[in-house]
Amino acid sequence: MLQQRTLKSLTRAVGVGLHSGQRVEITLRPAQPDTGIVFRRVDLPQPVDIPVSAFAVTDTRMASTLSSGNVKVLTVEHLMSACAGLGVDNMYVDITAEEVPILDGSAASFVYLLQSAGIELQNAPRRFIQLNKPVEVREGQGASEKWARLEPYQGYKLSFEIDFDHPAVDATGQRVVFDMSTGSYSKDIARARTFGFSKDFEVMRANGLALGGGLDNAIVMDDYKVLNSDGLRYDDEFVKHKILDAMGDLYLVGKPLLASYSAFRSGHALNNLLLRELLARTDAWDVVTFEDEKRAPKGFAQLARAW
Numbered sequence: 328m329l330q331q332r333t334l335k336s337l338t339r340a341v342g343v344g345l346h347s348g349q350r351v352e353i354t355l356r357p358a359q360p361d362t363g364i365v366f367r368r369v370d371l372p373q374p375v376d377i378p379v380s381a382f383a384v385t386d387t388r389m390a391s392t393l394s395s396g397n398v399k400v401l402t403v404e405h406l407m408s409a410c411a412g413l414g415v416d417n418m419y420v421d422i423t424a425e426e427v428p429i430l431d432g433s434a435a436s437f438v439y440l441l442q443s444a445g446i447e448l449q450n451a452p453r454r455f456i457q458l459n460k461p462v463e464v465r466e467g468q469g470a471s472e473k474w475a476r477l478e479p480y481q482g483y484k485l486s487f488e489i490d491f492d493h494p495a496v497d498a499t500g501q502r503v504v505f506d507m508s509t510g511s512y513s514k515d516i517a518r519a520r521t522f523g524f525s526k527d528f529e530v531m532r533a534n535g536l537a538l539g540g541g542l543d544n545a546i547v548m549d550d551y552k553v554l555n556s557d558g559l560r561y562d563d564e565f566v567k568h569k570i571l572d573a574m575g576d577l578y579l580v581g582k583p584l585l586a587s588y589s590a591f592r593s594g595h596a597l598n599n600l601l602l603r604e605l606l607a608r609t610d611a612w613d614v615v616t617f618e619d620e621k622r623a624p625k626g627f628a629q630l631a632r633a634w
């Protein structure tokens with residue numbers, strides 16, 4: 328049987344929120360089978376649980392925000408991406424403020440945390456959402472056109488295309504395809520950092536956003552070039568970060584997908600719309616388990632490889 332996974336032990340990290348600039352501590356803890364991933368605000372007088380769900384996503388302007396009533400957790404997508412990449416099904420994320428720490432701006436620190444806690448198999452079958460018909464969402468026309476699509480596929484594959492008119496981005500790949508069967512999430516995707524423009528950072532800071540952002544946790548560009556002295560981690564780091572984000576956004580559906588995802592200029596908002604469309608189209612998917620793990624798509628049965 329292809330089994331669910333949780334952590335072997337708990338692990339902690341301290342950092343700052345990208346937008347709030349606030350100091351925050353997260354504690355990742357093991358959870359029982361079928362718990363899913365649950366954020367728990369432990370700084371409130373009464374702790375509040377926010378289980379991951381496509382419908383808990385309430386704000387997608389700068390990052391993916393989850394809410395339960397008026398209690399929020401911002402910027403969950405990089406941690407969720409690491410969980411998707413490593414196949415963690417069940418975990419509590421105790422958090423002491425409103426925003427997940429940005430750490431180095433990629434999912435690499437979360438991968439390191441999850442792997443240092445260790446990943447344990449549980450006595451329950453892993454449930455996948457398997458597409459059997461395509462589902463698509465679109466927005467805008469002409470130059471502002473964006474779309475995202477899920478199609479049937481024996482495994483999990485993501486292909487993303489961006490269309491940034493900037494010398495530093497033009498010089499790199501604007502399209503990338505990643506297939507989970509390669510087992511190379513940690514090496515090829517997780518280290519891609521978030522990116523932004525120095526002029527936008529100034530405007531955001533003036534509006535009380537991106538207060539924790541800077542060269543330590545983002546690729547920052549001016550009108551011509553990348554300002555980080557170490558340059559890029561991958562030649563196509565920009566579009567790889569969009570794959571990283573998409574994996575995190577899509578994992579908010581609560582189960583791993585067996586599908587081919589493709590997107591053009593999508594972002595947190597359209598990714599969430601795609602999940603809502605998927606959940607509404609109950610004829611387009613089934614929930615499946617694998618009694619014989621040899622029949623599971625490649626890349627899912629093995630525990631994730633280290634770097």
Ligand SMILES: [Zn+2]
Pocket residue numbers: 404405521568572
């Ligand atoms: Zn991101």
